[in-house]
Amino acid sequence: MQDSAALVEVEGVRKNFAVRAGFFGRARGQLRAVDAVDLRIACGEVLGVVGESGSGKSTLGRLVLRLLEPSGGRILFDGVEITHRPPAQIRPLRRRMQMIFQDPYASLDPRMRIGDALAEALRVAAPGPRAALRAQAADLLDQVGLPAEAMHRYPRAFSGGQRQRVAIARALAVRPDFLVADEPVSALDVSIQAGIIALLQQLRAELHLAMMFISHDLSVVEMLSDRVLVLYLGRTMETGPTAQVFAAPRHPYTRALLSAVPGRDRATGRRPFAIAGETPSPIAPPSGCVFRTRCPFAEAVCAETAPTLEPIGPARASACIRRDAIDLG
Numbered sequence: 591m592q593d594s595a596a597l598v599e600v601e602g603v604r605k606n607f608a609v610r611a612g613f614f615g616r617a618r619g620q621l622r623a624v625d626a627v628d629l630r631i632a633c634g635e636v637l638g639v640v641g642e643s644g645s646g647k648s649t650l651g652r653l654v655l656r657l658l659e660p661s662g663g664r665i666l667f668d669g670v671e672i673t674h675r676p677p678a679q680i681r682p683l684r685r686r687m688q689m690i691f692q693d694p695y696a697s698l699d700p701r702m703r704i705g706d707a708l709a710e711a712l713r714v715a716a717p718g719p720r721a722a723l724r725a726q727a728a729d730l731l732d733q734v735g736l737p738a739e740a741m742h743r744y745p746r747a748f749s750g751g752q753r754q755r756v757a758i759a760r761a762l763a764v765r766p767d768f769l770v771a772d773e774p775v776s777a778l779d780v781s782i783q784a785g786i787i788a789l790l791q792q793l794r795a796e797l798h799l800a801m802m803f804i805s806h807d808l809s810v811v812e813m814l815s816d817r818v819l820v821l822y823l824g825r826t827m828e829t830g831p832t833a834q835v836f837a838a839p840r841h842p843y844t845r846a847l848l849s850a851v852p853g854r855d856r857a858t859g860r861r862p863f864a865i866a867g868e869t870p871s872p873i874a875p876p877s878g879c880v881f882r883t884r885c886p887f888a889e890a891v892c893a894e895t896a897p898t899l900e901p902i903g904p905a906r907a908s909a910c911i912r913r914d915a916i917d918l919g
């Protein structure tokens with residue numbers, strides 16, 4: 591179970607990117623990749639972050655780890671404000687926060703044997719004699735479901751799923767408290783995905799890990815997350831306990847994402863709920879509610895007023911001003 595102590599606290603975090611816009615890219619524009627997002631992750635808790643491609647999930651994950659400098663807001667890790675700390679001052683905390691990527695090569699050196707890579711990571715966390723580090727590396731491999739002989743192999747000698755297991759072992763070597771997993775199974779076959787999700791479940795329980803689990807795939811998020819945060823164009827549309835949000839969404843965007851999961855509406859006896867059109871350009875988002883151009887319930891007021899994220903009961907919130915008036919089916 592999770593503790594109530596917050597490990598990660600984010601208040602109103604923003605990230606703007608300067609981009610070229612307009613004809614011939616002459617104008618300079620600001621792209622609000624993450625726009626005033628609040629979140630909190632308790633020790634041992636898993637927060638799922640969902641949204642279509644371009645909704646700001648990866649940017650949010652990188653902000654929380656302070657791999658990116660925020661344009662505004664506040665980021666605290668274990669009570670320490672790291673919002674604008676220079677890299678040298680974040681380094682002592684780095685070990686406690688690790689990242690797993692869609693592409694495991696991103697965290698593995700292709701020229702290093704797995705045993706050496708893990709022993710090196712273990713040494714950085716806690717120096718010790720070589721033989722002891724190698725024994726710990728073998729234990730780590732066992733923990734992620736790989737045989738000890740994997741020590742002698744290079745990253746390329748593994749299948750995609752095995753390589754992701756190696757990347758997880760590499761992240762765990764430094765004994766983190768917090769993991770950002772950014773689409774960690776999205777490049778894998780469905781049959782392989784289930785094994786990695788089960789592994790993350792197991793590790794989370796064994797090691798009391800907190801996680802930000804990022805995926806565009808709601809089915810995957812549902813399996814692992816205690817709470818979920820739904821992003822659209824860098825804004826939080828809805829947040830709350832995963833089971834509640836998935837069973838009875840209170841924002842049309844969440845409802846549409848759920849409806850887009852194959853077979854889900856049929857299984858839950860709901861009518862299909864499709865949204866039209868493409869995501870608007872993040873450089874020129876719609877006025878008012880950014881989702882209104884695709885929302886079947888949008889009214890004139892939605893173009894005028896940007897909705898705030900308002901609580902619905904104790905643990906949930908929705909950023910739809912009509913949250914109480916619409917029937918999401």
Ligand code: ADP
Pocket residue numbers: 607608609621622623641642643644645646647648649650872
């Ligand atoms: P997601 O992970 O949900 O697909 P991202 O966080 O990668 O979304 O991107 C959010 C938005 O920010 C997108 O519009 C993307 O094009 C833009 N973006 C991300 N990184 C940069 C960057 N370094 N420079 C300019 N725009 C960026």
Ligand code: MG
Pocket residue numbers: 647648649
């Ligand atoms: Mg991404």
